[in-house]
Amino acid sequence: MTSGILILVLVLVGGMLLRMPIGFSMLVSGIAYLMVKRQDVGLVAEQVGNGLYNSYVLLAVPLFVFAANIMNAGTVSERIFDFCRILVGRVRGGLAQVDILVSVVFSGMSGSAIADAAGPGLVTIRQMLKKPEYTRGFAGAVVVASATLGPIIPPSIPMVIYALVSGASVGALFLGGVVPGFLMAFLMMGVVHFIATKRDMPREDKIPLREWPAIIFRGALPLSMPIVLLGGIYSGAFTPTEAAAVAAFHALILAAVVYRALTWRTFWGVVLESTRGSAVITMILAGSFMLNYAFTAEGVPQAMAMWVDSMHLSQIKFLLLVNVMFLVLGCFLDVSVLLLVFVPMLLPAAKLLGVDLVHFGVLVVLNMMIGLIHPPFGMLLFVTKALTGIPIGEMMKEGWHFLLMLLLLLLAMTFFPQIVLWLPQTMGYGAK
Amino acid sequence: MKTWPQKAANAIGGGLFLTLFIVFVIQVTARFAFNKPMAWTDEAAVILYVWAILWAAAFVVPEREHVVFDLVWNSVSRRARQVMQIVGNLMIGGLALCGIPASWDYVHFMAREGTPVLGLSFMWVFLPFVLLLAALVVRSAWAIWNAIQGVGLEAELRI
Numbered sequence: 081m082t083s084g085i086l087i088l089v090l091v092l093v094g095g096m097l098l099r100m101p102i103g104f105s106m107l108v109s110g111i112a113y114l115m116v117k118r119q120d121v122g123l124v125a126e127q128v129g130n131g132l133y134n135s136y137v138l139l140a141v142p143l144f145v146f147a148a149n150i151m152n153a154g155t156v157s158e159r160i161f162d163f164c165r166i167l168v169g170r171v172r173g174g175l176a177q178v179d180i181l182v183s184v185v186f187s188g189m190s191g192s193a194i195a196d197a198a199g200p201g202l203v204t205i206r207q208m209l210k211k212p213e214y215t216r217g218f219a220g221a222v223v224v225a226s227a228t229l230g231p232i233i234p235p236s237i238p239m240v241i242y243a244l245v246s247g248a249s250v251g252a253l254f255l256g257g258v259v260p261g262f263l264m265a266f267l268m269m270g271v272v273h274f275i276a277t278k279r280d281m282p283r284e285d286k287i288p289l290r291e292w293p294a295i296i297f298r299g300a301l302p303l304s305m306p307i308v309l310l311g312g313i314y315s316g317a318f319t320p321t322e323a324a325a326v327a328a329f330h331a332l333i334l335a336a337v338v339y340r341a342l343t344w345r346t347f348w349g350v351v352l353e354s355t356r357g358s359a360v361i362t363m364i365l366a367g368s369f370m371l372n373y374a375f376t377a378e379g380v381p382q383a384m385a386m387w388v389d390s391m392h393l394s395q396i397k398f399l400l401l402v403n404v405m406f407l408v409l410g411c412f413l414d415v416s417v418l419l420l421v422f423v424p425m426l427l428p429a430a431k432l433l434g435v436d437l438v439h440f441g442v443l444v445v446l447n448m449m450i451g452l453i454h455p456p457f458g459m460l461l462f463v464t465k466a467l468t469g470i471p472i473g474e475m476m477k478e479g480w481h482f483l484l485m486l487l488l489l490l491l492a493m494t495f496f497p498q499i500v501l502w503l504p505q506t507m508g509y510g511a512k
Numbered sequence: 513m514k515t516w517p518q519k520a521a522n523a524i525g526g527g528l529f530l531t532l533f534i535v536f537v538i539q540v541t542a543r544f545a546f547n548k549p550m551a552w553t554d555e556a557a558v559i560l561y562v563w564a565i566l567w568a569a570a571f572v573v574p575e576r577e578h579v580v581f582d583l584v585w586n587s588v589s590r591r592a593r594q595v596m597q598i599v600g601n602l603m604i605g606g607l608a609l610c611g612i613p614a615s616w617d618y619v620h621f622m623a624r625e626g627t628p629v630l631g632l633s634f635m636w637v638f639l640p641f642v643l644l645l646a647a648l649v650v651r652s653a654w655a656i657w658n659a660i661q662g663v664g665l666e667a668e669l670r671i
Contacts, residue, residue: 091603098600099585101578103569104648108607121611122618129619129638132562136554139532139561146533318540325536352522352572355529359568360578366565414579457583 085378088113092371102417103360106367113374124370131369136321137250138365140240142358143324147331148195149350149357151186154335154342156302157200160185161207163299166292169284173276175214176222177269178284179204183226184265187233188306189327191240193452196230197223197463205468213281217474224460224475225268225482228449233261234310235327238419238445240320241365245424248437250320251313252509256442256500258310260493267489271481301338305330314507361416368420375425385428395433399440399494402426403447410451414459419448438504439497446493450486453479521571528564532557555629559637566640570647575655586667593667597659605652608645616642 091112095105107124114121132138151157164181171177182200190196201223208219231238234254243250275281287295309327312318318326336342342350375381388398409418423444430440452460461472493499504510514522539553585593619642622634658664 091607095600095603096581097584098596098603099580099582100600100604101575101580103578104604104608108604108611108648111607111611115610120618121614122621124611125615125618125638125641129562129641132565133558133637136558139536139557142529142561142564143533143536146529318543322536322540325533325540328533329537329540348526351526351530355525355564355568356573356577358529359525359565359573362565363569364579366569412583413581416579 082378084113084117085374085380087116088371088374101363102414103363103365103367106364106371106421110367110370110374123373127369127373128366132362132366135244137240137244137319138362140235140250140321140324141237141361142354143321143328144191144235144237144240145195145357145361146350146354147324147328148190148192148199149354150328150331150335150342151189151302152195152199153346153350154331155339156331156334157182157186157203159295159298159339160200160302161203162295165284166287166295170286171273171276172283173214173272173279173281174284175204175208175211176218176272176276176281179208179222180226180229180265180268180272183229184233184261185303187229187231187261189235189302189309189331191231191235191237193227193230193449193460194463197227197460198467201227201464202467205464205470209468211282213279215474215478216468216470217476217478218275220464220468220470220475221479221482222268222272224453224458224464224479225486226265227460228453228486229261229264231445231449232257232264232442234258234306235320235323236445237361238415238448239441241416241419242423242441242444243320245420246427246437246441248441249509252438252504253441254310254313254320255504255507255509256438257445258503259499260442260446260489263499264486264489267485268482271485275481298339301334364414364416364420368424371421372424381425381428384425385432388429389432393433395435396495398429398433399435399443403443403490403494406444406447406451407454410447410454411457414457415448415451418451419444436497436501436510438509439500442500443490443493446486446490450483450490453486454483521567525564525568525572528560528567532560532564535560551629555627559627559630559632562637563640566644570640570644575651590665593665594659594662597665598656601652601655601659605649605656608648608652612642612645612649615645 091109168177208214239253619638
């Protein structure tokens with residue numbers, strides 16, 4: 081390890097431990113590295129400036145953030161909620177089932193788990209808390225678990241970032257998330273059904289038939305979006321970035337014109353919130369440009385690849401190792417750091433072992449989602465606690481069923497790449 | 513109550529973001545509705561993106577909204593948090609200060625090159641990065657001042 085890398089790691093880890101923003105710590109650790117190496121410090125401006133300027137696909141991130149925020153401000157979640165209540169409200173634990181279905185629909189338009197918890201999640205938690213049969217912990221756990229569908233079912237912000245880091249196709253990654261996403265939803269509904277039957281949870285009241293057409297009409301409008309998005313991206317009609325803009329525009333029309341639920345004031349609030357949210361994500365990204373420059377100059381990813389190679393791991397063992405690493409690191413680090421710092425280090429090794437990059441990407445994103453829901457660094461738990469006041473301990477007590485289920489699914493996807501790859505391959509991915 | 517410089521910074525940041533969105537709407541409309549793809553929209557969008565993000569990071573996002581690792585912060589004494597805040601900000605602000613001259617040199621040097629379609633000098637594209645570093649210096653100094661005064665040292669659960 082050279083002195084340059086040493087100082088870089090010192091500044092980075094030091095800054096993080098001192099509770100400095102992680103993105104800024106990454107950025108200045110790059111400056112420290114360049115100073116110690118006696119290289120031109122202006123490289124930091126070049127790396128960050130060009131990194132942002134040349135990453136056209138990244139523009140999808142602020143636009144997806146914007147789309148999700150508009151939907152949440154514009155009562156789109158409430159409309160989907162009513163619609164899903166007709167579909168699954170009549171079974172036991174109806175509200176919990178409705179929550180999962182709402183998340184599926186919402187995920188088809190948003191690519192962020194946090195937005196899912198803050199929007200539709202909050203709507204259903206409020207309904208569940210009105211009924212004594214649903215404990216606080218259970219309501220929180222269902223919402224936290226179902227929010228992880230957001231980035232698995234396309235579109236997906238983490239997948240866009242992964243595509244940038246790895247060079248894999250965004251379209252193929254999105255398609256790769258479809259089957260695992262529906263499997264997740266299906267299994268979650270199974271878990272809810274099991275618990276609901278055991279605890280004798282209530283069914284929802286019947287909704288009078290004459291109210292159905294209006295509810296279905298308003299709820300079906302958002303449903304058209306995923307089809308337009310995926311179809312558009314995969315047929316090549318528009319780029320993922322343009323798709324993100326279309327999603328935001330669609331949400332805006334729904335919220336402002338169709339539902340008339342958006343005032344100028346709330347709209348401006350949404351714009352500011354999206355600007356800030358995008359800047360926070362992108363600062364970590366900007367820091368990682370600098371960090372990855374230093375790592376590449378020092379040959380870290382190659383060394384990592386050689387090291388993995390020297391262990392003579394099979395593909396499966398390598399993927400299992402990555403899963404374990406993510407679980408452990410996810411206890412200490414934000415998932416965005418894992419995606420932007422650790423994944424680039426692992427990619428050469430993955431390529432060397434012949435791991436399919438789309439398969440790897442979907443596994444990485446599912447790993448990230450699991451990282452979001454287990455303590456002590458589970459961002460989704462924090463968000464849900466902040467929004468509802470439900471203690472994290474209570475959510476965890478009820479949430480382990482879902483955590484276990486997700487871990488089992490992760491294992492299944494590790495051993496059977498076809499779960500991920502079947503749909504993209506059927507649509508022509510990887511055809512020679 | 514927000515001060516007027518903060519309101520102005522927000523207005524610029526939000527304005528850049530909104531313009532970015534509108535440019536995309538124009539691009540998609542031009543291509544699909546009028547079948548006339550425009551060359552300038554892609555480039556304008558990227559430039560607006562660089563500006564919106566760096567501007568917001570420098571002047572709009574409050575410190576508490578950034579992604580931080582706060583397990584240590586939440587488990588030590590107030591006195592220790594004061595030291596952490598001062599040392600950390602000295603490091604961030606100091607290194608950012610060290611980065612400003614060379615970054616400005618690079619950005620200034622890029623004045624000779626223009627973007628392919630709009631012909632805007634790259635100096636203007638990359639300028640906000642220097643602004644961000646300068647903002648980091650000022651914000652760190654401000655945070656150190658507050659820490660000395662004993663302000664903003666509460667342990668809290670991050671949202």
